Every structure is written in structure tokens, then in C-alpha cells.
Amino acid sequence: MSSSDPVVHPQLLAALTALSLSAAAAIRLPSPRGRVATKTDGSPVTPADEAAEAIIRDGLGRIAPGLPIISEEAAAREVPSVTARTYFLVDPLDGTREFIEGSDEYTVNIALVSDGTPIAGVIAAPALGLIWRGIVGRGAERLEFSSRETSAPQTIHTRARPPDELIVMVSRSHLDAPTRAYLDSLPHARSVACGSSLKFCRLAEGKADHYPRLGPTHDWDVAAGHAILTAAGGSVNALDGAALAYGSPRLLIPSFLAWGGPPPTGGR
Numbered sequence: 001m002s003s004s005d006p007v008v009h010p011q012l013l014a015a016l017t018a019l020s021l022s023a024a025a026a027i028r029l030p031s032p033r034g035r036v037a038t039k040t041d042g043s044p045v046t047p048a049d050e051a052a053e054a055i056i057r058d059g060l061g062r063i064a065p066g067l068p069i070i071s072e073e074a075a076a077r078e079v080p081s082v083t084a085r086t087y088f089l090v091d092p093l094d095g096t097r098e099f100i101e102g103s104d105e106y107t108v109n110i111a112l113v114s115d116g117t118p119i120a121g122v123i124a125a126p127a128l129g130l131i132w133r134g135i136v137g138r139g140a141e142r143l144e145f146s147s148r149e150t151s152a153p154q155t156i157h158t159r160a161r162p163p164d165e166l167i168v169m170v171s172r173s174h175l176d177a178p179t180r181a182y183l184d185s186l187p188h189a190r191s192v193a194c195g196s197s198l199k200f201c202r203l204a205e206g207k208a209d210h211y212p213r214l215g216p217t218h219d220w221d222v223a224a225g226h227a228i229l230t231a232a233g234g235s236v237n238a239l240d241g242a243a244l245a246y247g248s249p250r251l252l253i254p255s256f257l258a259w260g261g262p263p264p265t266g267g268r
């Protein structure tokens with residue numbers, strides 16, 4: 001795949017899936033979880049984050065040598081400047097806090113972004129043995145995996161918004177006062193706390209309906225889930241319904257509303 005060709009081929013998605021499996025295997029190796037460092041933004045980083053990122057960056061360099069790679073740990077050392085039309089966004093271990101605490105709710109996120117929009121994504125959950133992947137306009141899938149094999153892909157799709165109980169995914173680590181107030185404003189809503197980008201995956205496979213994030217988060221935290229959810233029939237937009245702006249100088253998404261379908265009128 002060349003830097004001038006943003007069309008995503010199934011072979012690329014298969015290669016990204018294999019790469020996410022390699023990163024997942026590295027994360028699952030016995031590692032010194034207690035050797036946790038703190039980055040300048042106050043977030044934790046472990047040897048597993050760094051090992052997974054090294055594997056993914058090396059693999060992407062071989063898969064698509066013409067495309068830039070923006071990844072979380074590299075960006076922590078030097079904030080990159082987004083100048084390319086098409087590039088990869090990588091979070092090698094999304095949910096590091098959950099990983100440190102021994103939770104299953106952490107993921108490997110790889111996304112392809114073109115013209116400011118995620119067009120393909122792969123999310124692997126190492127502890128759950130699950131992979132979600134999708135190409136916008138071509139659909140989304142879920143696979144199961146073990147150390148030896150991967151299942152046949154199963155097509156997934158968002159569900160119709162229910163007339164009674166709305167299942168809302170919320171962040172386990174970032175459930176703040178504005179989000180609580182927003183939840184209180186939703187009729188017949190039941191919130192489910194979850195870590196990492198798994199929240200997008202639950203919407204994409206039709207097990208939940210809504211995911212609000214009313215605070216800033218980095219591009220690499222959102223892009224893969226954004227692509228998969230959109231491919232599955234959902235939507236991710238700013239609070240006013242506008243498209244999210246990827247590639248800002250600080251690589252931050254101020255806030256967003258994800259839905260298992262088109263956003264309601266007015267964005268909410």
C-alpha cells in the first residue's frame with residue numbers, strides 16, 4: 001500500500017489483524033507489571049506498552065513503508081506533526097491502568113486515517129481473546145483467537161435504538177460530574193462501566209447503544225473504535241453533531257458522542 005493510495009484492501013486488514021495478534025502475545029507474556037513509569041501527562045506506561053508499540057511500528061513499516069505512524073509512546077517523547085494525508089494511529093495498550101490492576105479491559109488499537117477521518121480499524125483484546133475490525137463502507141467483523149488459532153470472522157452490526165432501555169457505555173476511569181449529569185438527562189438509560197476502547201466494540205456488535213465521552217482524549221484512543229463502529233453502522237461525532245477533527249496540533253479530541261446508529265437530531 002502506498003502513501004498516495006488510501007483505499008483499504010482486505011489484505012491490509014488481515015495484515016493489521018496479524019500484527020495486533022503479535023502485539024497481544026507480547027502483552028500477555030510474563031512481564032514486570034510493577035515496573036510502572038509515569039509520563040509527563042501523568043499517565044502510566046509499562047514495559048508491555050513499549051514492547052507492543054515496537055512490534056506494531058516495525059510491522060507497519062514493513063506492511064506500508066510509505067505511510068507515517070503516530071503512536072502513543074513515541075508521541076509522549078516527541079509530539080508529532082500531522083502533515084500526511086494518510087497515516088496510521090496506534091495505541092499499543094489502551095487501558096494501561098486496567099492492565100496494571102489485572103483487569104481484562106485493555107486493548108491493542110490500530111487505525112488507518114485518511115483526510116482526517118478513520119477509514120479502517122483493528123482492536124484486539126488480549127485477555128478476552130477477541131478481535132474487532134472494520135473498513136468503513138465495507139462492514140465490520142469479530143473474531144475469536146487463542147495462542148494457536150483464529151476463528152472465522154463473524155459479521156457484526158449495530159442494533160436499532162431500543163424504545164425502552166438505552167444501554168450506555170461509560171468510562172471506568174473517567175466517569176466525571178458532567179458525564180453523570182448527561183446520563184441523568186437520558187430517559188430510560190442504564191450505564192455500564194468499561195475500560196479502554198471496548199466501549200466502541202460493544203456498540204459495534206449490537207450489545208449497547210451509546211457511548212458519551214465529555215472530556216478530552218487523544219486521537220489514538222478513538223480512531224480504531226471510530227472506524228469499526230462506523231463500519232458496523234454506527235456514528236461518532238462532536239457534541240454538536242459535526243465530524244471529529246483528527247490531526248490537531250495536540251492530537252486531542254475534545255469530546256464526542258458515539259451511537260449505534262446515526263446521531264439523534266441535535267447530536268443528542
